[in-house]
Amino acid sequence: MRRLGIHVRLLLAALALISATTSALGYMGINIAHQFVQSRFEKRIQFLARYLALNSELGILIGQKGMLTGLAENLLAEKDVVKVVILGEADEVLADVSKENSGQTSVVERPVRLKRARGFPWHTTAKPENQVIGKVRIYYSTEDINRLLSIMKERFLWLSMGLAALCMLMFYFISRSLVAPVSRLADATRQVADGDLSLRVEPGSLPETRELALAFNAMLDSLARSRRALEAAHLKMLRQETLAQMGKFSMMIAHEVKNPLGIIKSSLDILKADIPAPEENTMVLYIEDEIRRLNRLIEDFLSFARPAVPSFRNTDMNAMLRDHVERFELQLNGLPVEIMSHIPQSPCYAEADPDLLMRVVGNVLKNAVEANGQRGTVKLKAACRNGTWAVEIADQGPGIETAHIEKVFEPFFTTRAKGTGLGLAFVYQVISAHAGRIRAENLPEGGARFSIELPVNRTIPSTEETEVL
Numbered sequence: 001m002r003r004l005g006i007h008v009r010l011l012l013a014a015l016a017l018i019s020a021t022t023s024a025l026g027y028m029g030i031n032i033a034h035q036f037v038q039s040r041f042e043k044r045i046q047f048l049a050r051y052l053a054l055n056s057e058l059g060i061l062i063g064q065k066g067m068l069t070g071l072a073e074n075l076l077a078e079k080d081v082v083k084v085v086i087l088g089e090a091d092e093v094l095a096d097v098s099k100e101n102s103g104q105t106s107v108v109e110r111p112v113r114l115k116r117a118r119g120f121p122w123h124t125t126a127k128p129e130n131q132v133i134g135k136v137r138i139y140y141s142t143e144d145i146n147r148l149l150s151i152m153k154e155r156f157l158w159l160s161m162g163l164a165a166l167c168m169l170m171f172y173f174i175s176r177s178l179v180a181p182v183s184r185l186a187d188a189t190r191q192v193a194d195g196d197l198s199l200r201v202e203p204g205s206l207p208e209t210r211e212l213a214l215a216f217n218a219m220l221d222s223l224a225r226s227r228r229a230l231e232a233a234h235l236k237m238l239r240q241e242t243l244a245q246m247g248k249f250s251m252m253i254a255h256e257v258k259n260p261l262g263i264i265k266s267s268l269d270i271l272k273a274d275i276p277a278p279e280e281n282t283m284v285l286y287i288e289d290e291i292r293r294l295n296r297l298i299e300d301f302l303s304f305a306r307p308a309v310p311s312f313r314n315t316d317m318n319a320m321l322r323d324h325v326e327r328f329e330l331q332l333n334g335l336p337v338e339i340m341s342h343i344p345q346s347p348c349y350a351e352a353d354p355d356l357l358m359r360v361v362g363n364v365l366k367n368a369v370e371a372n373g374q375r376g377t378v379k380l381k382a383a384c385r386n387g388t389w390a391v392e393i394a395d396q397g398p399g400i401e402t403a404h405i406e407k408v409f410e411p412f413f414t415t416r417a418k419g420t421g422l423g424l425a426f427v428y429q430v431i432s433a434h435a436g437r438i439r440a441e442n443l444p445e446g447g448a449r450f451s452i453e454l455p456v457n458r459t460i461p462s463t464e465e466t467e468v469l
Helices: 006-062 065-076 143-193 207-274 282-305 317-331 354-371 402-407 423-433
Strands: 081-087 093-098 105-113 132-141 313-316 337-342 348-352 376-385 388-394 437-442 448-455
Touching (some): 006 065, 006 105, 006 132, 207 282, 313 317, 313 354, 317 348, 317 354, 317 376, 354 423, 402 437
Parallel strands (some): 337 376
Antiparallel strands (some): 081 093, 081 132, 388 448
């Protein structure tokens, strides 16, 4: 019994209850019907006996056997009557008629009484009233009534069984509607136990199962949120641990390389002073260029190895951005690149470190110029709205491969032969330290766009409308 499900248990309980109910109702119904039919049948025979006794009074008094035989034959024509006997006062047979019968019979006897005193010329004395002057006996067959009762029992039994089957069928569907949501919930629980937190249960049609399904779905939503939060925290911790290890490694490599590089640079300067050489010596220029490139690489390693700790102060973000764009344009050294900037003149104040942010904008602008192949147009837009200072920098390059968009801010990830993969990682560090966000995306017309959003503490309104990106 313990292994039986709730559906089977409900069906067994319903079967027992319905069987007991139909059996009790059937037993009582059959007995009531039997008593009713039997009573009506016996009353009919009693009525025939009274009728015969009443009509036999005169025939018995005058001794007319022919008359009594006619009465008996008339009564014998009634259904179920198989024999009629009329007896006199001394139990002598005055009339006896019968018909063939092979079944079981019963008898009803009725006395014939004198209803009122009568005197006849041939009698010397009159008979008193209500004196018994004879008897009538009616033998009747119970075969038909027994057959009728048997048919009634059989039909009532079939009716009871039909009603029980109908009730069982109805209860089956009712039980199924109750158990099905619970079964689905059990299946969903097993799937969730296997790790599928995206599964949701369809609410049932019943209020109770609907409430249960909604509560289960709410629990899954809470579990999914907790799991995402746990995964995010784990990834954050893993990233921080990875960055710490990579920072230590980068600082060690930078220090180990920087000292020999300084010696090489000093030695080259001494050689250039002691040994006369043409100013346009190609080999010397190559050496100096590679020394500068290695020095920039070491600076990138050191910048990444030392976590950016902003020195916050109240800063006009738009003024800071305009100043840095002007400086960056000067560094292009006549390259055919146009920086198309649109920066509002109205101030936008925020608590920020302008030195770190200028390096951030410089790195993004530098990547945009390199993506353009050091030509074309780089678009820069800024806006201050809804408590946020937003900057967009878009290039006209080939864009970023879809598989690389989520990786561009990871340390040492680069698709360029001479890149270190630390520039955008540094940008991400600085923006995160300012409680901001940065994202990369491809433009439909081609090229990539980097969007930076930083929280603003207050703004100073002006007549110029704030631009919406």
